[in-house]
Amino acid sequence: MSRPRIADPTALTATTAAEAIRDGVLSSEELVRACLARIGAREDEVQAWEHLDPDLALAQAREADAALRARPAAGALHGVPIGIKDIIDTCDLPTENGSPVFAGRRPERDATCVAALRSAGAVIMGKTVTTELALLTPARTHNPHNLAHTPGGSSAGSAAAVADGMVPAALGSQTAGSIIRPASFCGVYGFKPTLGLVPRGGVLMQSHTLDTVGVYGRSVEDLALLTDCMTAFDPDDATSIRRGRPGLLGTARARPPIPPRLAFVKPPPWVDTDPEMQTAFAALAARLGERVVEFDIPLLADVIEWQRIVQLAENAHYYGPLMDEAPQLISPGLTQRLEAGRDIDAQLYLRAITGREPAYRAITATLKTFSAILTPAALGPAPEGLGTTGSPIMNGLWTYLGMPAVSLPLLQAKGLPVGVQLVGPRHDDARLLRTARWLVTEVAD
Amino acid sequence: MSRPRIADPTALTATTAAEAIRDGVLSSEELVRACLARIGAREDEVQAWEHLDPDLALAQAREADAALRARPAAGALHGVPIGIKDIIDTCDLPTENGSPVFAGRRPERDATCVAALRSAGAVIMGKTVTTELALLTPARTHNPHNLAHTPGGSSAGSAAAVADGMVPAALGSQTAGSIIRPASFCGVYGFKPTLGLVPRGGVLMQSHTLDTVGVYGRSVEDLALLTDCMTAFDPDDATSIRRGRPGLLGTARARPPIPPRLAFVKPPPWVDTDPEMQTAFAALAARLGERVVEFDIPLLADVIEWQRIVQLAENAHYYGPLMDEAPQLISPGLTQRLEAGRDIDAQLYLRAITGREPAYRAITATLKTFSAILTPAALGPAPEGLGTTGSPIMNGLWTYLGMPAVSLPLLQAKGLPVGVQLVGPRHDDARLLRTARWLVTEVAD
Numbered sequence: 001m002s003r004p005r006i007a008d009p010t011a012l013t014a015t016t017a018a019e020a021i022r023d024g025v026l027s028s029e030e031l032v033r034a035c036l037a038r039i040g041a042r043e044d045e046v047q048a049w050e051h052l053d054p055d056l057a058l059a060q061a062r063e064a065d066a067a068l069r070a071r072p073a074a075g076a077l078h079g080v081p082i083g084i085k086d087i088i089d090t091c092d093l094p095t096e097n098g099s100p101v102f103a104g105r106r107p108e109r110d111a112t113c114v115a116a117l118r119s120a121g122a123v124i125m126g127k128t129v130t131t132e133l134a135l136l137t138p139a140r141t142h143n144p145h146n147l148a149h150t151p152g153g154s155s156a157g158s159a160a161a162v163a164d165g166m167v168p169a170a171l172g173s174q175t176a177g178s179i180i181r182p183a184s185f186c187g188v189y190g191f192k193p194t195l196g197l198v199p200r201g202g203v204l205m206q207s208h209t210l211d212t213v214g215v216y217g218r219s220v221e222d223l224a225l226l227t228d229c230m231t232a233f234d235p236d237d238a239t240s241i242r243r244g245r246p247g248l249l250g251t252a253r254a255r256p257p258i259p260p261r262l263a264f265v266k267p268p269p270w271v272d273t274d275p276e277m278q279t280a281f282a283a284l285a286a287r288l289g290e291r292v293v294e295f296d297i298p299l300l301a302d303v304i305e306w307q308r309i310v311q312l313a314e315n316a317h318y319y320g321p322l323m324d325e326a327p328q329l330i331s332p333g334l335t336q337r338l339e340a341g342r343d344i345d346a347q348l349y350l351r352a353i354t355g356r357e358p359a360y361r362a363i364t365a366t367l368k369t370f371s372a373i374l375t376p377a378a379l380g381p382a383p384e385g386l387g388t389t390g391s392p393i394m395n396g397l398w399t400y401l402g403m404p405a406v407s408l409p410l411l412q413a414k415g416l417p418v419g420v421q422l423v424g425p426r427h428d429d430a431r432l433l434r435t436a437r438w439l440v441t442e443v444a445d
Numbered sequence: 446m447s448r449p450r451i452a453d454p455t456a457l458t459a460t461t462a463a464e465a466i467r468d469g470v471l472s473s474e475e476l477v478r479a480c481l482a483r484i485g486a487r488e489d490e491v492q493a494w495e496h497l498d499p500d501l502a503l504a505q506a507r508e509a510d511a512a513l514r515a516r517p518a519a520g521a522l523h524g525v526p527i528g529i530k531d532i533i534d535t536c537d538l539p540t541e542n543g544s545p546v547f548a549g550r551r552p553e554r555d556a557t558c559v560a561a562l563r564s565a566g567a568v569i570m571g572k573t574v575t576t577e578l579a580l581l582t583p584a585r586t587h588n589p590h591n592l593a594h595t596p597g598g599s600s601a602g603s604a605a606a607v608a609d610g611m612v613p614a615a616l617g618s619q620t621a622g623s624i625i626r627p628a629s630f631c632g633v634y635g636f637k638p639t640l641g642l643v644p645r646g647g648v649l650m651q652s653h654t655l656d657t658v659g660v661y662g663r664s665v666e667d668l669a670l671l672t673d674c675m676t677a678f679d680p681d682d683a684t685s686i687r688r689g690r691p692g693l694l695g696t697a698r699a700r701p702p703i704p705p706r707l708a709f710v711k712p713p714p715w716v717d718t719d720p721e722m723q724t725a726f727a728a729l730a731a732r733l734g735e736r737v738v739e740f741d742i743p744l745l746a747d748v749i750e751w752q753r754i755v756q757l758a759e760n761a762h763y764y765g766p767l768m769d770e771a772p773q774l775i776s777p778g779l780t781q782r783l784e785a786g787r788d789i790d791a792q793l794y795l796r797a798i799t800g801r802e803p804a805y806r807a808i809t810a811t812l813k814t815f816s817a818i819l820t821p822a823a824l825g826p827a828p829e830g831l832g833t834t835g836s837p838i839m840n841g842l843w844t845y846l847g848m849p850a851v852s853l854p855l856l857q858a859k860g861l862p863v864g865v866q867l868v869g870p871r872h873d874d875a876r877l878l879r880t881a882r883w884l885v886t887e888v889a890d
Contacts, residue, residue, distance in 0.1 A: 208799065238802065242687045317795040342792055349791040350762040354653065357683065 028079025075121025083170030111202025128157030152182030153389030177392025184377035187417030195402035251430035260371035274380025306352035307400035316341025377419030473524025520566030528615030556647025573602030597627030598834030622837025629822035632862030640847035696875035705816035719825025761786025822864030
């Protein structure tokens with residue numbers, strides 16, 4: 001064939017890979033083989049994958065290629081391999097939730113979001129390592145930028161795999177900071193959409209109030225493309241949004257009609273952030289000039305505390321029965337957490353739950369003239385060692401408020417990536433991604 | 446004038462009163478004067494009204510009459526007086542929530558549902574007596590059928606006023622059994638719509654999970670007409686239903702396309718029901734023949750307990766701060782209740798909350814071939830004395846499940862009214878009212 005081939009398919013974004021496959025300049029099999037080769041070369045060190053079946057991935061890729069030859073109609077992710085966090089059910093691979101409690105578990109059905117990816121033509125590449133039950137006990141995955149550092153958690157394998165060229169995009173989930181923090185530590189694009197945008201059916205539940213499915217990719221477009229493929233109303237989920245879902249990608253690619261204006265927010269934990277990162281943010285703000293205004297918003301300390309209370313109590317509700325049945329299979333850290341959750345009384349929980357909507361309204365009322373919040377995605381770069389996945393404290397507040405958040409790999413501190421987090425109002429995911437793309441372009445200029 | 450006048454306007458349903466006013470055979474002022482006369486004659490005994498300003502009511506009536514003379518366009522409730530439970534805010538009358546804590550309180554704005562009634566042309570007749578904070582401590586209202594008996598609660602004054610000819614229709618609210626039980630005891634039509642159909646803005650909140658605004662009237666059409674005037678999506682209320690609201694009245698008036706089939710459900714507290722009422726229900730079932738099937742549905746004991754837990758915990762959340770500030774103004778019964786609510790731990794509350802949706806799905810799955818559930822509206826006729834408002838235990842389970850419920854004054858026991866409760870699936874309020882109207886017609890035949 002005379003068409004120019006892609007030199008290194010593992011360097012493509014999901015969006016460009018999908019285009020290359022549609023255009024016939026890359027086959028899904030070539031792409032998946034290249035990803036498998038990269039995994040083969042690096043997995044011993046990075047340890048991003050919990051379940052990988054190369055033959056199954058290649059079979060899907062060949063099927064995608066055959067379908068495209070037979071009929072030139074491609075799904076939005078036709079032939080593109082996607083990594084799936086191992087708390088998200090897949091019908092053809094185990095889903096073990098990062099816990100020996102679920103060793104050998106093979107769900108019968110795909111999670112709703114995985115089925116949606118398959119409908120869009122995606123190749124389900126494999127299952128990525130998660131921390132224990134998507135909580136704080138670290139997993140074995142290493143940070144590809146420096147193997148001596150944590151990749152963050154809980155979506156450790158998904159972030160590391162995308163960062164390391166093993167797969168162009170992957171699914172994660174966030175209850176406090178499980179998508180945005182690993183994105184920051186691993187230097188990839190991460191997106192936690194508005195609560196209720198992506199269905200949660202078939203995803204391990206740790207908190208019905210907080211759990212949110214999201215994505216990793218190599219560009220803002222990737223985040224929009226993957227999310228677009230998965231948005232749907234789920235009548236079985238009370239948080240699912242019963243409203244139209246205009247596509248994100250078109251808006252995300254557009255030029256903002258007026259230059260965005262960002263509210264640089266330093267929530268209370270700012271005092272604990274890495275000084276080098278603070279300097280990097282100051283430089284970014286200086287560079288953006290009048291497009292950024294340092295801005296105080298109310299109630300953030302309360303929101304941080306409410307998120308903590310709600311997550312603790314709901315974790316104990318959903319995971320406590322596992323601990324009662326098999327205490328020896330639950331890590332000491334998680335045991336302590338579940339016991340703390342059981343000590344919470346209903347009044348404390350109710351104060352936290354009922355605080356959310358008034359706080360959201362009060363906070364967004366102060367932000368009317370801004371396009372998005374600009375704030376660090378983590379306290380600093382990835383901590384050294386695998387003994388911790390770092391703190392989610394710069395993320396849990398936005399998760400609690402149900403606001404969409406994106407981490408953009410635009411800064412560095414101590415030689416490691418540091419993410420710029422942008423946060424927008426609920427349901428305004430498309431505009432947030434458009435603002436994010438604008439920021440990426442500004443910084444690249 | 447030569448048109449025939451109405452002999453006793455206080456005997457009209459709200460629907461026929463609205464028609465009579467539109468048709469010019471009755472003026473709003475005539476109707477309101479007749480109601481005021483009835484109140485004047487009976488209020489010393491019944492004590493249904495907390496705030497009544499005859500001049501204000503008459504001024505509204507005259508304004509309605511003048512508007513109709515000026516322009517023959519009438520709202521659906523044009524000129525019809527409506528009683529408002531005194532936990533529902535009104536801009537022109539006090540709203541004291543049945544508690545000395547709120548003595549002298551005059552809200553600035555109408556509740557959303559009251560504003561909607563005004564938009565439909567209704568005359569806000571006055572505020573009806575509620576029990577303390579719409580809970581179980583009895584109010585001073587008497588049952589019009591026998592003054593030695595309770596009218597039920599918490600919507601005591603609304604049910605009694607409609608029963609006694611003081612007003613054709615009124616608003617109530619239900620968290621356990623506060624609409625349906627008084628309707629049963631007082632022998633009027635009562636309707637608790639699907640949770641989320643009627644906005645709750647401006648209504649005293651005792652439980653965000655359970656509180657539901659509903660109506661009393663003198664016919665099934667009245668229930669449909671009043672509810673139709675108030676249904677709207679409220680973006681500030683997470684339980685409000687974001688979906689179209691096709692009118693109830695048209696469907697309620699229609700003949701069912703096939704004869705309804707009712708599931709006669711005896712929930713666990715059936716064992717405590719009045720034997721004479723049991724006999725009345727058996728006779729009703731016999732009369733309806735093959736249209737009624739005695740039917741067991743699962744999980745009702747659990748649902749009863751979950752409702753109790755959620756109401757206790759949320760009561761303590763919303764009312765606990767009042768008790769802390771002014772313990773001397775809270776009755777001993779309510780104090781005990783709030784203390785019990787504070788003892789509930791978050792895990793118990795979460796089990797109750799998370800049990801609801803699966804239980805609703807399991808229960809409705811068993812009911813697919815039925816038009817509605819037929820079940821008693823209370824444990825028996827109104828208890829003697831004003832020391833209790835009776836038990837809401839035949840209502841709380843349906844409230845918890847968010848299902849629409851109607852009480853129809855079709856039976857008697859011990860010489861007092863006993864309501865037939867019909868319960869339908871969520872969002873199927875119109876069909877439930879159509880089934881209710883069919884049942885009323887069947888029994889009248």
